[in-house]
Amino acid sequence: MLKSVLSSLPVYFLSFIKAPAGIISSIESMFKRFFWVGGEEHRKIAWINWDTICSNMEDGGLGVRRMGVFNFSLLGKWCWRLLMEKEGLWYHVLKAHYGEEGAVKGRG
Secondary structure, eight states: OHHHHHHHTTHHHHTTSOOOHHHHHHHHHHHHHHHHOOOTTSOOOOOSOHHHHHSOGGGTSOOOOOHHHHHHHHHHHHHHHHHHOTTSHHHHHHHHHHOOTTOOTTOO
């Protein structure tokens, strides 16, 4: 449940924009603090390596997604849909707004 909550929070925004490296770093920093930060009176000890937390469950990790890679894959999904689903409403909206590849704007 923890993995799904942490990974699903930024999904909407990451699926439409390429997040800057600083934003990705901030999101992952929040995830790390969630796992590693103790109370104010306790020392902050990393009991497990972040690479282990991000590795697959089959490999002994928790399967938490790396946000940079996840952002790239979500954007790739939209690129794929743009190339393959040319009958969808969203395709026609993008085509009307940005035009088609190879078209020269301003000439008509």
